[in-house]
Amino acid sequence: MPAHRTAAVTRTTGETDLTVTLNLDSPAYDAPATGHPFFDHMLDALARHSRLGLSVKGQGDLHVEPHHLIEDTGITLGQALTQALGDRRGTERYGSAFVPMDETLAHVVVDLSGRAHLAFEPETLDVWGTAGGMTHYHLREFLRGFCNHGGVTLHVRLLAGREAHHVIEAVMKALARALRDAVRVTSDDLASTKGVL
Numbered sequence: 001m002p003a004h005r006t007a008a009v010t011r012t013t014g015e016t017d018l019t020v021t022l023n024l025d026s027p028a029y030d031a032p033a034t035g036h037p038f039f040d041h042m043l044d045a046l047a048r049h050s051r052l053g054l055s056v057k058g059q060g061d062l063h064v065e066p067h068h069l070i071e072d073t074g075i076t077l078g079q080a081l082t083q084a085l086g087d088r089r090g091t092e093r094y095g096s097a098f099v100p101m102d103e104t105l106a107h108v109v110v111d112l113s114g115r116a117h118l119a120f121e122p123e124t125l126d127v128w129g130t131a132g133g134m135t136h137y138h139l140r141e142f143l144r145g146f147c148n149h150g151g152v153t154l155h156v157r158l159l160a161g162r163e164a165h166h167v168i169e170a171v172m173k174a175l176a177r178a179l180r181d182a183v184r185v186t187s188d189d190l191a192s193t194k195g196v197l
Contacts (some may be wrong), residue, residue, distance in 0.1 A: 110179055
């Protein structure tokens, strides 16, 4: 197993001040504290269901709206993932998970390809409402930042569901379980015919 698959990244802008620590090989994590209760709940779900050692601490300009905080957390988490993965040698690379939440069913597929791409089906569907001020559009921006800075290809499909709370939570839990599989070390090789990710 590659040594020290850990990272600590701080991002400070005029809108946010965030620190993310990540350990790909330990399930120990700290309760997230961003100042946005529902988003913290989602980050907690991400940590618990991914079995990754994740800590997210900081703040953002929530008096404006949650967009900057949520997007910048995705960016910082993506940077931490890139740092922790190193050359990505030995990782399983792919992960896929279906997660139900009552009437909602989400499917998330991850490829730690080194190439950023987000296919986010919920934005084309009739998802209604907010969850603590967070919408599925905020979720999209979190995932976009994560993909762009983590070198992740991510496909998010919503197979059932319309209410924002359940949609967001099912997607975050599916992302967690897909990531758990993708970051596992299963060989000494690089999972690419190119020889590089």
